[in-house]
Amino acid sequence: MSGDKVSERPLRGKPHCPYCGAELFSANPLKCWLCHESLTSAADTQAAYDPGIADRIRLPESRGDNPAWVVFGILALLVCLGLMVEAPGILIVLLILATPALIRTVMASSRAQTQAAPASALGMFFSSLGIVAIVGLASVAAFYATCWVVCLGGLALENLKSGRGVNYDWIMVASVGAGLIPGGAVAFLLFRRLWPRRG
Amino acid sequence: MASNAIGKPSTAEREWYIVGRWEEFEGEGRANLLRLIGVCAFYGVELINCYGLNLGFLQMAPVVDRAFHLAATMLTVAWAMVCLGVLVCRRQGIFPFWLKFISTGCDLLLLTTILTLADGPRSPLVVVYFLIILLACLRFSLRLIWFATAGAVAGYLFLLGFARWGSIPGWEMSDMTLPRYYQVIFVLALGLTGIILGQGIRRVRRLAESYANRLKENRGGPP
Numbered sequence: 001m002s003g004d005k006v007s008e009r010p011l012r013g014k015p016h017c018p019y020c021g022a023e024l025f026s027a028n029p030l031k032c033w034l035c036h037e038s039l040t041s042a043a044d045t046q047a048a049y050d051p052g053i054a055d056r057i058r059l060p061e062s063r064g065d066n067p068a069w070v071v072f073g074i075l076a077l078l079v080c081l082g083l084m085v086e087a088p089g090i091l092i093v094l095l096i097l098a099t100p101a102l103i104r105t106v107m108a109s110s111r112a113q114t115q116a117a118p119a120s121a122l123g124m125f126f127s128s129l130g131i132v133a134i135v136g137l138a139s140v141a142a143f144y145a146t147c148w149v150v151c152l153g154g155l156a157l158e159n160l161k162s163g164r165g166v167n168y169d170w171i172m173v174a175s176v177g178a179g180l181i182p183g184g185a186v187a188f189l190l191f192r193r194l195w196p197r198r199g
Numbered sequence: 200m201a202s203n204a205i206g207k208p209s210t211a212e213r214e215w216y217i218v219g220r221w222e223e224f225e226g227e228g229r230a231n232l233l234r235l236i237g238v239c240a241f242y243g244v245e246l247i248n249c250y251g252l253n254l255g256f257l258q259m260a261p262v263v264d265r266a267f268h269l270a271a272t273m274l275t276v277a278w279a280m281v282c283l284g285v286l287v288c289r290r291q292g293i294f295p296f297w298l299k300f301i302s303t304g305c306d307l308l309l310l311t312t313i314l315t316l317a318d319g320p321r322s323p324l325v326v327v328y329f330l331i332i333l334l335a336c337l338r339f340s341l342r343l344i345w346f347a348t349a350g351a352v353a354g355y356l357f358l359l360g361f362a363r364w365g366s367i368p369g370w371e372m373s374d375m376t377l378p379r380y381y382q383v384i385f386v387l388a389l390g391l392t393g394i395i396l397g398q399g400i401r402r403v404r405r406l407a408e409s410y411a412n413r414l415k416e417n418r419g420g421p422p
Contacts, residue, residue, distance in 0.1 A: 022292070033293065034220050035217045035220055071235040072235065074239055075279055078243060079275065082245075086269065
């Protein structure tokens with residue numbers, strides 16, 4: 001699983017702040033996001049990384065999997081359990097969320113060949129559940145935001161006809177269709193960024 | 200921050216600032232994780248309070264009504280979104296100095312909201328104000344500790360005022376008022392917690408300098 005990459009010790013191939021060693025996210029930043037030192041020239045960011053800086057200021061070691069995702073997964077499960085009496089349909093949502101998490105856990109366990117510790121498999125499952133829940137939430141938000149705007153626009157257009165052959169059917173198709181594009185794009189981008197490529 | 204003659208920070212100050220920023224960055228991550236674990240654990244207790252639990256040796260009767268359960272669930276989701284926001288900011292290298300104030304302010308606001316809907320100052324959840332002040336300590340910022348302490352005291356005073364004069368239309372509320380001595384003790388405890396943690400933060404710099412000086416003095420000496 002992707003760790004908390006900015007807290008890792010810098011890799012040599014990526015641009016880093018020559019003053020504090022923080023990884024830089026844009027190609028030509030004006031200043032470092034961490035130490036706020038101004039990086040006036042591209043040469044600053046391309047400067048050879050001094051390995052001694054990591055020891056001098058004791059950059060934290062990489063901790064691998066981000067435990068926050070595990071807790072997000074547990075919280076998603078708890079919220080689903082908390083709402084299941086009020087809205088039993090949420091169990092279907094939980095099933096949808098849990099399916100990719102289960103598949104990933106099973107695949108990773110079988111790929112490892114050796115008997116993985118149950119605790120690590122459980123952690124992997126919950127972290128995957130957390131990622132799927134967050135990606136799902138973001139995708140649904142993107143879908144509804146677009147859907148709502150297109151729907152509102154469509155209703156306004158139909159109102160302009162002032163009763164002459166008003167047809168609302170196309171609005172549903174257009175708004176859902178338009179909402180699917182950003183929703184799918186958000187899901188794709190977030191999965192690409194967050195979903196681990198290796199178990 | 201102290202400066203040298205030409206107005207630019209000295210090397211020692213600059214190094215201290217960088218080390219401080221890294222520790223702040225790490226502290227924000229740890230605080231966020233602990234916040235998330237806390238939200239998860241307290242929501243678990245809320246679920247047990249809602250549905251009840253009977254393990255034989257441990258029995259908890261359901262004491263929470265439907266309206267409060269739904270409100271607590273929504274506030275829990277909102278709190279999780281705050282955690283997610285901080286997580287995303289850290290991952291994307293968006294780390295302004297005020298991020299810690301925003302996250303701590305959200306903690307105080309959400310806790311006060313939950314307490315307002317629950318039993319107000321009578322709720323055992325008021326101890327979370329102390330946890331929020333302790334979380335502030337992880338960022339090694341004196342100003343944040345002041346902010347968290349002042350926010351916790353303000354939130355508690357709001358709860359006391361709400362218990363005395365406030366009401367929510369359509370929301371059944373029991374008597375939430377407390378004896379005056381109880382209120383004074385709690386406010387004093389909040390303030391003293393902030394002061395003690397602040398003293399700890401003040402001593403960190405001296406500790407680091409003493410350690411560095413001893414290392415410098417012993418360098419080259421006999422092993």
